[in-house]
Amino acid sequence: MDSFRQEKIQRFEEFVDCRLKPDLVKAISERDRVFEQQKVFTDLRRNIENLEKNSVTSLRTLVNLGSEVYMQADVPDTQRIFVDIGLGFHVEFTWSEALNYISLREEQLAKQIQEYTQLIASIKAQIKLVCEGIRELLQLPAE
Numbered sequence: 001m002d003s004f005r006q007e008k009i010q011r012f013e014e015f016v017d018c019r020l021k022p023d024l025v026k027a028i029s030e031r032d033r034v035f036e037q038q039k040v041f042t043d044l045r046r047n048i049e050n051l052e053k054n055s056v057t058s059l060r061t062l063v064n065l066g067s068e069v070y071m072q073a074d075v076p077d078t079q080r081i082f083v084d085i086g087l088g089f090h091v092e093f094t095w096s097e098a099l100n101y102i103s104l105r106e107e108q109l110a111k112q113i114q115e116y117t118q119l120i121a122s123i124k125a126q127i128k129l130v131c132e133g134i135r136e137l138l139q140l141p142a143e
Contacts, residue, residue, distance in 0.1 A: 005137055008137060009138065012130050012134050012137075015130060016127055016131070020127050021127070024120065024123045024127070027116055027119045027123060028116075028120060030116055031113060031116035031117065031120065034109055034112045035113065038106065038110070038113065041106050041109065042106070044102060045102045048098055049099075051078055051095065056078050058078060059075040059078050060072065060075070061073055079094060080092050080093065080094055081095070081098055085101075
């Protein structure tokens with residue numbers, strides 16, 4: 001095998017290892033992060049719907065203070081809740097306002113998941129294409 005072909009194969013392998021694979025790992029971790037956010041909003045929706053269904057007006061619960069240290073808390077009025085909207089900001093909502101916000105946020109998260117899924121598929125296709133190019137340079141038979 002000539003040195004030109006060997007050098008080209010090495011550059012393709014470096015491109016896959018140093019560029020495409022890290023991009024793929026990053027895209028997958030970002031999509032997983034969005035999945036986690038989606039789960040949080042789904043759980044919040046379910047909790048609010050349970051509060052509405054059971055007509056709960058007061059609540060006793062455990063609050064995580066951090067490092068798995070919990071404290072008992074009494075909520076005298078459950079008609080308003082605080083929702084984390086990002087960047088450290090919390091907004092006080094009624095149940096119906098919170099459900100409306102959650103619906104909008106879930107739509108946005110679903111779009112982000114779809115975009116990340118398409119990005120992941122694109123990166124995988126690029127990796128496959130480069131590997132196919134390497135296979136042709138090595139003159140190996142198709143699998």
